[in-house]
Amino acid sequence: MKIVRRIGVPPSARGSASGANCPDVFELSDGNFAVIGTEATDALEGELPADAARADYERIVVVSRETLVRAKADIPDV
Numbered sequence: 001m002k003i004v005r006r007i008g009v010p011p012s013a014r015g016s017a018s019g020a021n022c023p024d025v026f027e028l029s030d031g032n033f034a035v036i037g038t039e040a041t042d043a044l045e046g047e048l049p050a051d052a053a054r055a056d057y058e059r060i061v062v063v064s065r066e067t068l069v070r071a072k073a074d075i076p077d078v
Helices: 041-047 065-074
Strands: 003-006 024-028 033-036
Touching (some): 024 065
Antiparallel strands (some): 024 033
């Protein structure tokens, strides 16, 4: 599995001073997506709706609204 491309704009275009350590979204060679965000499993797991759950190997990650809004145009429909 490899990173194929960034989805959206780089952190520097979203106001990151260093341009290197902000939320980000990437498309992977297997068609899945990888997300860099703030780990928030402990804070949000109790807030999940009754029909949502996570496996022991999964984490809840927070990504800024701007990151996803700016990535929207690059997310494929299919």
